[in-house]
Amino acid sequence: MKASIQAVAAEAGVSISTVSRTFAKPNLVLPETRSKVMAAAEKLDYRISRSAAALKTGQSFRVALLMSDPISTWFNSNTYAGLDSVLHPAGYDISIFEMADAHDRHEFFATLPVRRNVDAVIEASFDFDEAKKQVLGDLTIPVVGMNAPSTHGLDAGVAIDDEASMATIVRFLKSLGHKTLAYIEQPINTTPFVCSDRLRKKGFSEASQACGYADEDIIVMPSLSHIDARSEQDIYSGIVAQLLSAPKQPTAICVSVDAVAAPLLKELRRMGWRVPQDVSLVGFDDDDTATALDLTTMHQDPAEIGRIAARKTLALLNGETLDEPFTVMPTSLVLRGTTERVS
Amino acid sequence: MKASIQAVAAEAGVSISTVSRTFAKPNLVLPETRSKVMAAAEKLDYRISRSAAALKTGQSFRVALLMSDPISTWFNSNTYAGLDSVLHPAGYDISIFEMADAHDRHEFFATLPVRRNVDAVIEASFDFDEAKKQVLGDLTIPVVGMNAPSTHGLDAGVAIDDEASMATIVRFLKSLGHKTLAYIEQPINTTPFVCSDRLRKKGFSEASQACGYADEDIIVMPSLSHIDARSEQDIYSGIVAQLLSAPKQPTAICVSVDAVAAPLLKELRRMGWRVPQDVSLVGFDDDDTATALDLTTMHQDPAEIGRIAARKTLALLNGETLDEPFTVMPTSLVLRGTTERVS
DNA sequence: GTGAAAGCGCTAACAC
DNA sequence: GTGTTAGCGCTTTCAC
Numbered sequence: 001m002k003a004s005i006q007a008v009a010a011e012a013g014v015s016i017s018t019v020s021r022t023f024a025k026p027n028l029v030l031p032e033t034r035s036k037v038m039a040a041a042e043k044l045d046y047r048i049s050r051s052a053a054a055l056k057t058g059q060s061f062r063v064a065l066l067m068s069d070p071i072s073t074w075f076n077s078n079t080y081a082g083l084d085s086v087l088h089p090a091g092y093d094i095s096i097f098e099m100a101d102a103h104d105r106h107e108f109f110a111t112l113p114v115r116r117n118v119d120a121v122i123e124a125s126f127d128f129d130e131a132k133k134q135v136l137g138d139l140t141i142p143v144v145g146m147n148a149p150s151t152h153g154l155d156a157g158v159a160i161d162d163e164a165s166m167a168t169i170v171r172f173l174k175s176l177g178h179k180t181l182a183y184i185e186q187p188i189n190t191t192p193f194v195c196s197d198r199l200r201k202k203g204f205s206e207a208s209q210a211c212g213y214a215d216e217d218i219i220v221m222p223s224l225s226h227i228d229a230r231s232e233q234d235i236y237s238g239i240v241a242q243l244l245s246a247p248k249q250p251t252a253i254c255v256s257v258d259a260v261a262a263p264l265l266k267e268l269r270r271m272g273w274r275v276p277q278d279v280s281l282v283g284f285d286d287d288d289t290a291t292a293l294d295l296t297t298m299h300q301d302p303a304e305i306g307r308i309a310a311r312k313t314l315a316l317l318n319g320e321t322l323d324e325p326f327t328v329m330p331t332s333l334v335l336r337g338t339t340e341r342v343s
Numbered sequence: 344m345k346a347s348i349q350a351v352a353a354e355a356g357v358s359i360s361t362v363s364r365t366f367a368k369p370n371l372v373l374p375e376t377r378s379k380v381m382a383a384a385e386k387l388d389y390r391i392s393r394s395a396a397a398l399k400t401g402q403s404f405r406v407a408l409l410m411s412d413p414i415s416t417w418f419n420s421n422t423y424a425g426l427d428s429v430l431h432p433a434g435y436d437i438s439i440f441e442m443a444d445a446h447d448r449h450e451f452f453a454t455l456p457v458r459r460n461v462d463a464v465i466e467a468s469f470d471f472d473e474a475k476k477q478v479l480g481d482l483t484i485p486v487v488g489m490n491a492p493s494t495h496g497l498d499a500g501v502a503i504d505d506e507a508s509m510a511t512i513v514r515f516l517k518s519l520g521h522k523t524l525a526y527i528e529q530p531i532n533t534t535p536f537v538c539s540d541r542l543r544k545k546g547f548s549e550a551s552q553a554c555g556y557a558d559e560d561i562i563v564m565p566s567l568s569h570i571d572a573r574s575e576q577d578i579y580s581g582i583v584a585q586l587l588s589a590p591k592q593p594t595a596i597c598v599s600v601d602a603v604a605a606p607l608l609k610e611l612r613r614m615g616w617r618v619p620q621d622v623s624l625v626g627f628d629d630d631d632t633a634t635a636l637d638l639t640t641m642h643q644d645p646a647e648i649g650r651i652a653a654r655k656t657l658a659l660l661n662g663e664t665l666d667e668p669f670t671v672m673p674t675s676l677v678l679r680g681t682t683e684r685v686s
Numbered sequence: 687g688t689g690a691a692a693g694c695g696c697t698a699a700c701a702c
Numbered sequence: 703g704t705g706t707t708a709g710c711g712c713t714t715t716c717a718c
Contacts (some may be wrong), residue, residue, distance in 0.1 A: 002459045015689045047458045051403050052711035054394035055694050070424050077420035081413050084439050093436045116390045262635035289635035292605035358705045395695035398710050
């Protein structure tokens with residue numbers, strides 16, 4: 001329906017190769033020729049066909065993004081925004097592959113739909129086993145990770161230090177004088193791939209030991225594997241009940257992720273605990289609900305993680321060698337209204 | 344680097360067209376031939392090249408998504424999730440065009456980068472002027488809107504009824520016995536394209552009149568156009584100050600969007616107003632912060648909006664005629680803890 | 687610096 | 703039902 005490169009060439013009185021060069025490598029074309037071509041292109045309303053260019057160059061100008069959770073998630077949507085903000089201007093589209101369950105995951109690795117059809121793969125917060133990593137590694141295209149638990153099988157990566165960040169939280173609570181700590185993981189973790197959870201729990205356990213907390217001063221409530229028919233409120237009131245009936249009641253609670261804070265806070269208050277007067281609460285991530293709840297939390301910047309991952313990907317795509325393939329992003333504790341010095 | 348269609352044809356002992364058909368139109372190929380081809384493809388680890396197919400068919404298998412706000416926004420990320428969940432399996436990639444400011448917007452319409460390079464355009468919550476709409480309409484490809492303020496220039500659309508939804512809120516508050524109402528728009532509206540705001544405000548004004556509220560019983564606080572150096576807290580304390588000093592203090596507050604609720608609530612409480620005992624508060628959208636804050640609000644389902652928009656797009660792409668090009672999505676009032684009957 | 691020509695890997699008539 | 707053939711619209715040697 002639209003003008004193609006030949007039409008422009010004819011209009012400008014040059015060959016198609018010159019038109020091609022004008023758009024792909026402008027500096028190989030004489031300025032005056034270039035402007036002639038540009039004028040013709042403008043007149044005919046010409047746009048280069050990305051499909052044709054892709055076919056010819058062997059590139060697809062497409063990058064696969066592997067995610068375990070939906071894109072609508074706080075972390076995913078923000079990293080995506082970061083990725084797109086650098087990939088889109090560079091001419092790349094992002095193709096999302098969401099692998100929610102084991103079936104999707106198996107399907108993906110069985111068919112490997114990205115083979116030959118994307119130029120790079122970026123994985124978000126993914127915890128592949130080594131075998132899967134191997135398959136990706138065999139792709140010969142760049143594979144970069146965002147908040148991946150290890151660097152194995154990756155050409156580059158950007159991640160926060162979950163363990164160290166959680167340790168910071170523990171030290172902070174200690175400095176406030178808290179003698180008994182609780183750690184609560186996301187109770188229903190539907191995505192078995194999420195890796196940060198493991199790291200954060202590890203960080204909590206090790207840091208609390210290192211800070212001199214005895215076993216009896218630490219309560220860890222891991223994810224429940226099968227809760228089936230129970231409502232969210234039932235689950236959280238169960239958690240609060242455990243906290244209330246513990247031999248030593250905690251004066252501070254860490255949660256593995258901000259999303260746990262809201263229902264927990266509600267239940268805590270329903271049970272008559274005042275936050276922060278009776279108990280302090282610290283989140284992790286600093287998502288929108290953290291701001292809304294005025295929650296003290298560990299801040300990370302997923303958009304920046306996305307931007308950096310995208311830049312690394314682009315560099316790799318250009319055949320460059322990264323002098324720092326793996327970057328650790330800083331996190332920072334944001335002090336808000338749910339923590340208080342123990343009186 | 345990888346096997347192409349010829350290799351598979353050779354391996355299977357058939358022609359390349361048969362291989363092509365096996366993948367594109369399997370039912371035109373004899374089952375036994377098909378399995379021969381499949382076996383060969385499997386053996387050679389063959390995947391069809393989307394770029395080549397795209398070039399040949401004249402389609403790009405790419406859909407443009409026009410947005411004014413970042414993808415990381417609650418509405419955008421959820422509609423995106425919905426879109427992708429139907430477009431991706433259908434073989435389409437989504438290419439995001441974010442037009443935050445007038446410059447981006449002008450740039451977009453000046454170069455119209457989607458021309459010839461996408462098969463359809465979907466716009467999210469966009470308020471183009473008629474001239475721009477015209478340009479899009481000239482594309483001859485499907486243009487579908489999500490929560491667009493009008494159907495003009497669109498081939499299809501999915502939207503909630505902002506006005507009616509806001510009217511529902513007003514009637515609800517009236518039924519609770521509230522005699523004086525305030526309406527607060529997002530104070531700093533950085534995106535001049537957002538159209539729901541206008542509609543919602545209109546809905547509030549008209550419904551409050553229809554419900555018999557006198558002008559003096561209604562306080563409307565529109566977006567501030569230039570706040571420059573003031574902090575968010577300053578802005579909200581200014582709003583609360585206005586509310587407190589009004590001739591008639593409102594007993595119920597509507598906000599144009601949930602995002603306004605959190606800072607407002609915080610400021611209200613800081614000033615000693617109890618919510619909902621002293622004043623009721625109703626949001627709009629039902630985003631994550633609404634749940635976290637236990638906010639009574641008007642619920643909409645952007646993921647479903649995305650899914651429906653995607654299905655319409657696909658149908659249009661297949662040359663089908665939609666029997667209902669424009670769909671109005673239901674919304675529902677979610678009663679939570681920030682509203683109370685006036686005592 | 688520019689043009690001619692050879693495909694990139696597929697799809698779609700069209701024959702058989 | 704399957705094979706033959708002619709491109710889709712570009713990029714890229716290679717001459718000139």
